[in-house]
Amino acid sequence: MTQTWDPDRYAKNARFVAELGQPVVELLAPQPGERILDLGCGDGVLTRRLAELGCDVVGADASPALIEAARGLGLDARVIDGHALAFDGEFDAVFSNAALHWMKDPARVIAGVYRALRPGGRFVAELGGAGCVETIHRALIAGLDRRGIDGAAASPWYFPTPEAYGALLAAGGFAVASIALIPRPTPLPGDIAGWLETFSESFTRALPVADRAAYLDEIRAAVKPRLCDADGRWTADYVRLRFAATRPVL
Numbered sequence: 001m002t003q004t005w006d007p008d009r010y011a012k013n014a015r016f017v018a019e020l021g022q023p024v025v026e027l028l029a030p031q032p033g034e035r036i037l038d039l040g041c042g043d044g045v046l047t048r049r050l051a052e053l054g055c056d057v058v059g060a061d062a063s064p065a066l067i068e069a070a071r072g073l074g075l076d077a078r079v080i081d082g083h084a085l086a087f088d089g090e091f092d093a094v095f096s097n098a099a100l101h102w103m104k105d106p107a108r109v110i111a112g113v114y115r116a117l118r119p120g121g122r123f124v125a126e127l128g129g130a131g132c133v134e135t136i137h138r139a140l141i142a143g144l145d146r147r148g149i150d151g152a153a154a155s156p157w158y159f160p161t162p163e164a165y166g167a168l169l170a171a172g173g174f175a176v177a178s179i180a181l182i183p184r185p186t187p188l189p190g191d192i193a194g195w196l197e198t199f200s201e202s203f204t205r206a207l208p209v210a211d212r213a214a215y216l217d218e219i220r221a222a223v224k225p226r227l228c229d230a231d232g233r234w235t236a237d238y239v240r241l242r243f244a245a246t247r248p249v250l
């Protein structure tokens, strides 16, 4: 993964990611006393919401900087790659918001989640689904392709269809209770330059430092007609994939 995370930049440009996480928290329906793993917990803002509801929560994220921020909120937060979960049957639920699309080997992630759950435990999550940020994603890829770099190969994202992810969950032993694609155009807190700065590092790193600003200016100009209104307000073309699945009691 060539993306790094700066907690201050994330808080400034991407606070809406946790703020819009309420529907998946409601799908989880956390109960006081439940032991829950928050997979890809980021800076812990949503993890803290689960803790405030009385859950015994462990946050896991691959970014040491974000885990430090989560620990600053008083959470049990650990640096863990979601592809290498080593828990064994200890969680009532695994929860994830806006993280699984950064994990490009979903079968390994699903296998680790299955092992982490007790029989009867729930896997409830929301991630970017098929078509998520398509305007931006296409522009980022095309911008690298134009420079002779394989843009698709530089992409850090995996945006599955419900059919594809549902099949992976079933192959991993889960009973899928619900899975749906939810288009969610998302107003950004400022200029799309902040979003690009926060989330596009895997693309910009493919370029020499001196070329990065021009590349991002070009992406901004390319997506502006579709994503910016006449008053200068930017909206990203998010699509969510939200699901609930259970590790069956065999």
Ligand code: BEZ
Binding pocket: 017, 098, 127, 128, 132, 133, 157, 199
């Ligand atoms: C998200 O936080 O949900 C997200 C981030 C980057 C690309 C698409 C979605």
